[in-house]
Amino acid sequence: MTKHRGRGVATVNYPIGMNLGGDPSQALVHSNPSGKFTVALSSIDLGQGMKSVTRQICAETLGVPIEDVYVDTADSDTGPHCMGSFASRGTHRVGNAVMAAAREARAVMMEAAAEELEVDANDLETDGRGNIRVKGAPQRSISVRDVAVAAQFRQGKTISGRGIFLVPLSDVDPETGEMSPATCYAHACLIAEVEVDDETGDVTVLKMTSAYELGRALNPKLVEQQLVGGAWMGMSHALYETPEPYYPDTRNGPRDFNEYLMPGPGDICPHDIAVLERPAPDGPFGAKGPGEMCANPVLPAIANAIFNAVGVRLNELPITPERVLRALKARGGAASSTRARS
Amino acid sequence: MLELRKDIFADERDDNLKEIGKPTARQDILGHVTGTSPYYDDHRFAGMLHLKILRSPHAHARIRSIDDSAAARAPGVKRIIRAADVPVNLNTLLSLIQFGKDDEPSLASDVVRYKGEPIIGIVATSERAAQEALALVRVSYDPLPAVFDVEEALKPGAASVNPTYPKNTFEYYGKYDHQKLRYGDADAAFAKCDVVIDERYQMSPIEHAPTETNGSIAVPDTNGRFVVHTSTQALFFSLDTSAKINAMQSNQLHFIGGTVGGGFGGKVDTLTEPLAILAARLTGAPVRHRLSRHEEMQFGSPRGAERIYIKDGMTRDGRIVARKVRAYFDSGAYTRLSSYAAVKCAAHIPGPYTIPNVHADVYCVFTNRTPATAMRGFGVTALDFALECQMDKLATAIGMDPIEFRILNAYRDGDMKAHRREAKNCALIECAQVAAEKANWPIREEYKRMSSRNGGAAAAPHAPAAIAPSRQAAAAPQRAPYDRVSAAPTQPAPSPTQPAPSPPPRAPQPAPAAPTGSSHGAPRFSSVFGTRRR
Helix, strand or coil: CCEEEEEEEEEEEEECCCCCCCCCEEEEEEECCCCCEEEEECCCECCCCHHHHHHHHHHHHHCCCHHHEEEEECECCCCCCECCCCCCCHHHHHHHHHHHHHHHHHHHHHHHHHHHHCCCHHHEEECCCCEEEECCEEEEEEEHHHHHHHHHHHHCCCCEEEEEECCCCCCECCCCCCECCCCCEEEEEEEEEEEEECCCCCEEEEEEEEEEECCCCCCHHHHHHHHHHHHHHHHHHHHCCCCCCCCCCCCCCCCCCCCCCCCCHHHCCCEEEEEECCCCCCCHHHCCCCCCHHHCCHHHHHHHHHHHHHCCCCCECCCCHHHHHHHHHHHCCCCCCCCCCC | CEEECCCCCHHHCCCCCCCCCCCCCCCCHHHHHCCCCCCHHHCCCCCCEEEEEEECCCCCEEEEEEECHHHHHCCCEEEEECHHHCCCCEECHHHHHCCCCCCEECCCCCEECCCCCEEEEEEECCHHHHHHHHCCCEEEEEECCCCCCHHHHCCCCCCCCECCECCCECCECCCECCEEEEECCHHHHHCCCCEEEEEEEECCCECCCCCCCCEEEEEECHHHCEEEEECCCCHHHHHHHHHHHCCCCHHHEEEECCECCCCCCCCCCCCCHHHHHHHHHHHCCCEEEECCHHHHHHCCCCECCEEEEEEEEECCCCCEEEEEEEEEEEEECCCCCHHHHHHHHHHHCCCCECCCCEEEEEEEEECCCCCCECCCCCCCHHHHHHHHHHHHHHHHHCCCCHHHHHHHHECCCCCECCCCCECCCCCHHHHHHHHHHHCCCCCCHHHHHCCCCCCCCCECCCCHHHCCCCHHHHHCCCECCCCCCCCCCCCCCCCCCCCCCCCCCCCCCCCCCCCCCCCCCCHHHHHHHHCCCC
């Protein structure tokens, strides 16, 4: 029995939003009389952090602290239309809608503040801590709370805004496939290091190293959560999961998590991640979205690492020990690696 | 461990921001870590009933008769729902965006087309009572021939799965059984290649395997409205689908969700809401319809399997000059969303590389298995697996380092993509450089200095006359596809299908002296590569 180590690489890109566009999202932003803002959406938080990212975008655009913004989502009576949380579209599509709504609300807020301070609204700025002040004369300032009270009870203004973001639907040429699939793309490179046991066919993933370009990491912790979780899913897809182990044979389908194999805590490996930010011209603060793509490079990187370790190509997923052993048998044994290093 | 490389592309960003870029704790974190966030199934209502579904044991069969009289008399059973009770029984999800024909019944009436297809629903006072009543239903079937393999399904004489699409393929643009992508002339280009690699890749289907299974609770409200608590990942998509199937106005439905225990694409299909609402209408009581883990695993739609054939042609300097792809999406018995994925797949071909001749046919095929649906990376994940395994084989065939090989072929700003749009805002090269650096994977100096922002231009198809010139292609300067690194002319191929006998010449141009400091994409180096423009 010998354990062979190898490294493999994959580079990928991923389109942001529904293919061909045509997938709008709306947002409404309004202030209560104490200067606290609510974002009303119908978008879904699947655990990816939809509510948190839109909250940060709203606070940044309004120029108020994050504590003063709350995101209320997924009630069809109060939240305006959103296509849904899929196609890596949440940050980009919904984020842009929230930004547009917050900009409109901010304009009213600044007008109301200007009226209270008896200055031109263009001479005002927010300090990000809940105050609006005259540029160059910060002693002349008013709190967002006092502006909200004044707007509601004295000026009769509604500090609110509406936003929508829509990438217009692209045509497709039936003959050539000419089309505009997406307005921006995220990018990644992932290197996997594996160990292959040539007696059992077991593949252990030892380490992953990756670089992701995501436009802007609006919240680095949420990005990390996505990239780590996505890599787990990619590894699971590559080596473990399937409801039809001998596809297209439909038999032997699993019925629960005892029969459906996925990596457990002991199978997870260290993952060293770098995040690059090349802002998308039409992204909210340049953001694209890490959602779906982070599972993708893991699959081929592992397959390529197995080739590097033992010299066999596996073109069918999942790469089970059975498939590894059959491939090794066909090859007449394992080749030695040229690239492994820990 | 996550490292932010703010140094790269810094000149394209304004980092003077207050809330953006901070690792702020999630708004909902306290609820999640203390187990108090309300999910759909945390709601309980007085008199709530439970809906369970009788499913087909056959992959393809004609239903001869259904006898549910014993089930109707079973303890706790309040109502049996049959196909005839569903106001608009036939639907297709993407009818909401006018894509495709209605092809899937909520409840089968005459033929079942996959194992697990819903036939009748039983509403009872408990899940157990509903489950036990299901066992009393007698259905007799005439089994029909079934087809499970995407290529078998396309052969003459194969069993016809879906009567809306009798030839077992989704119909594109009213005339094609596949989505086409044509750019340049791949077949002509293969003849000039030194290396041609032709491979077959097969993905397995996989489960979304969310912690929370699909489900919903429909509650009769006042004034003829219904409140629906749901696990959907697309609130209005599910609302509009449910309204259509129940022939209701959208403002009769009040959907509430937003906190979901994992979706990954498996909670777009609206598997439970339409019948939960129908059951609530028919009984006047709140009705819960949730999939058990067994149902979620066996009958909840999986990521479909894809079979992908790729033929690549390469010259000995490491430039890919032609890529031909034939891909089959296994949609299962009904369309759901696979038709969309096939178009997205075609748009993604040939991957993030500049290849002047690309030819692809992508099929959405019907088979007698559980309908597939969206899953994380829909239309792209399997293709990326195939493409990146292929890239590794190509690099190996000419003895090039696999990262350098990818950087060499990577798309740059200004390159023309196969779907005839200019590449912009590219960063594949920088990702490869940073990952190599972090992993101590040695790449040569000239590859470390390459940039997505330099060296790109529209790669002209080898046979421009074969295609209609696109707007961007007409405006962009033409250049040879291999002049980024190697100025050496391509040698004649010894044989179009034989790998080159010896490793190809390394990039002959010596690297200019490396400037100090970070080189990733910084514009001050444009002159270095500017000299290579022809």
